[in-house]
Structure formats: C-alpha cells, structure tokens
Amino acid sequence: EDKVVQSPLSLVVHEGDTVTLNCSYEVTNFRSLLWYKQEKKAPTFLFMLTSSGIEKKSGRLSSILDKKELFSILNITATQTGDSAVYLCATPLYQGGSEKLVFGKGTKLTVNP
Amino acid sequence: SQTIHQWPATLVQPVGSPLSLECTVEGTSNPNLYWYRQAAGRGLQLLFYSVGIGQISSEVPQNLSASRPQDRQFILSSKKLLLSDSGFYLCAWSGDSGFNQPQHFGDGTRLSIL
Numbered sequence: 001e002d003k004v005v006q007s008p009l010s011l012v013v014h015e016g017d018t019v020t021l022n023c024s025y026e027v028t029n030f031r032s033l034l035w036y037k038q039e040k041k042a043p044t045f046l047f048m049l050t051s052s053g054i055e056k057k058s059g060r061l062s063s064i065l066d067k068k069e070l071f072s073i074l075n076i077t078a079t080q081t082g083d084s085a086v087y088l089c090a091t092p093l094y095q096g097g098s099e100k101l102v103f104g105k106g107t108k109l110t111v112n113p
Numbered sequence: 114s115q116t117i118h119q120w121p122a123t124l125v126q127p128v129g130s131p132l133s134l135e136c137t138v139e140g141t142s143n144p145n146l147y148w149y150r151q152a153a154g155r156g157l158q159l160l161f162y163s164v165g166i167g168q169i170s171s172e173v174p175q176n177l178s179a180s181r182p183q184d185r186q187f188i189l190s191s192k193k194l195l196l197s198d199s200g201f202y203l204c205a206w207s208g209d210s211g212f213n214q215p216q217h218f219g220d221g222t223r224l225s226i227l
Contacts, residue, residue: 004156032213042203042218043157050213088156092213099207100147100172101216103156 002027002093006104014112017079021107023089024071033072034101035063036088043088046074079111115140119204119219127227132177132191134222136204139185144206146187147216148179151201163187164209199226 007022025033032050036043047056049065049072056063060079065072076083086108090101116139126132138144148160159172161179169179176195180188187204201223205216 034215036218041220045215045217048213048215090157099145100159100162101157105156 002091002102004089004091004102004104006087006089006107008107009105010108010110012110012112013079015080017111018075018077019079019109021074021076021087021109022071023073023104025089025091025102026070027091027093027102029094030067030070031092031094033065034090034092035072035074036090038086038088038106039084046087076109079109081111081113084109084111115206115217117204117206117217117219119202119222121222122220123223123225125225125227126194128196129193132189132194132198132224134189134202134204134224136187136189136219137185138187138206141185141206141208143184143209145209145216146181147205147207148187148189149203149205149218151203151221153200157203161189194226196226199224 004025013019032048034048035046037046047063052065052067060077063074086106088103088106090103092099093102119136146163149157150160151157161171163169163181166181177191201221203221204219207214207216
C-alpha cells in the first residue's frame with residue numbers, strides 16, 4: 001500500500017531552536033517528494049525533491065531526500081514564531097492518466113517565544 | 114501569475130441540505146484540478162481530480178460529486194449532506210505540461226454540518 005509517514009506528529013520548541021522533521025514513504029514508481037507548510041488555510045508549497053543527496057534551501061529552511069532509505073527531512077534553523085504551522089509531506093501517485101498526492105498526516109510545529 | 118480562488122471560506126449547513134463549493138483558477142489554461150478533504154487530525158484525502166472539461170475521476174465512494182463545466186472552474190456538490198461531510202475542503206491545481214509538478218492550493222472552505 002502506498003503511504004507516507006511523518007514524525008513526530010507534534011513538536012514544541014523555543015525561538016532560536018533548530019528542528020528536523022521526518023518523512024518516510026513507500027510508493028510505487030517514486031518520482032518526487034514535496035513539502036508544504038500549512039498555517040490556518042491553504043498548504044503553501046515549499047520544496048519538491050527528486051534526486052537523492054541534493055539539498056534544497058530557502059532561507060532558514062532546507063530539505064534533502066534519501067531515495068535508498070526512502071525518507072526525507074526538513075530542517076528549520078533559528079526558528080521563529082512565524083514558523084509555527086503544520087508541515088506536510090507528500091508524494092505523487094500516478095494512475096489512470098493523472099496523478100494524486102499521497103499526504104502524510106503532518107507534523108504540527110509550535111514555536112514559543 | 115496563477116491564482117486560485119475558493120468560496121465560501123466557511124459554511125454551516127444542516128444535515129440533508131445541498132452543497133455547492135466553487136473553485137476557479139486564473140492565469141493558466143487546461144490545469145489539472147483537484148478536490149481534497151482534510152478531517153481534523155488526519156491528512157489530506159483526495160476526493161476528485163480532473164484533467165479537462167467534463168473529465169472527472171473519483172477517488173472514494175461518497176455522496177459528493179464534482180463537475181468541471183469550464184476549463185478553470187471546478188465545483189464540488191452534494192444533494193444531501195451528512196454529518197460525516199464536515200471538514201476542511203481544499204481545491205488545488207497543477208500545470209498540465211507533464212507530471213511531477215507541485216500542486217497549489219486554494220484557501221479552503223471550512224464546512225460544518227449541524
């Protein structure tokens with residue numbers, strides 16, 4: 001069965017801490033892994049990873065994929081209260097001529113001042 | 114640039130009433146369109162997707178239906194809502210130029226059934 005598992009499910013840290021969020025996956029014909037940040041409304045796209053070992057970086061956020069061990073991590077350094085959100089990872093599953101995203105349940109990150 | 118609009122933002126409906134949620138995309142043509150539901154404490158579940166006008170694929174059996182009357186319009190409907198239909202409904206789009214493109218989400222509709 002195709003699935004995406006995220007850990008931890010929730011995390012509480014203080015401003016300035018560094019956090020690592022985990023995402024493991026099992027999917028037929030893997031092509032990419034995506035990270036999203038969801039605050040109160042729409043998930044916003046962060047990264048799409050297709051190749052192992054190549055880090056993607058945007059400001060204090062970075063992510064890397066390990067296709068051998070079937071996981072990805074999302075790192076956030078020097079966390080701020082604005083980083084508080086649910087972080088979702090997902091991988092596309094292709095069937096019937098189209099694709100759907102299979103999502104994990106998310107990691108709820110709370111950054112306290 | 115591309116934008117996606119969903120409305121209404123929140124909706125409170127009695128059991129047994131009909132439903133119509135609308136989603137439109139601007140700034141792109143022939144997008145792939147998706148409806149997801151996010152229940153409390155659970156991940157996003159794909160309900161419907163569409164690769165073109167009139168082409169709808171359903172992921173899970175339910176009392177919801179979807180339609181795509183225009184290229185950039187996607188509608189989620191129900192004739193009679195159930196309590197279990199409560200949740201956060203998200204519309205998303207992705208480009209049609211091959212797969213492996215990220216999906217981009219609207220702001221969602223929070224639906225409460227009383």
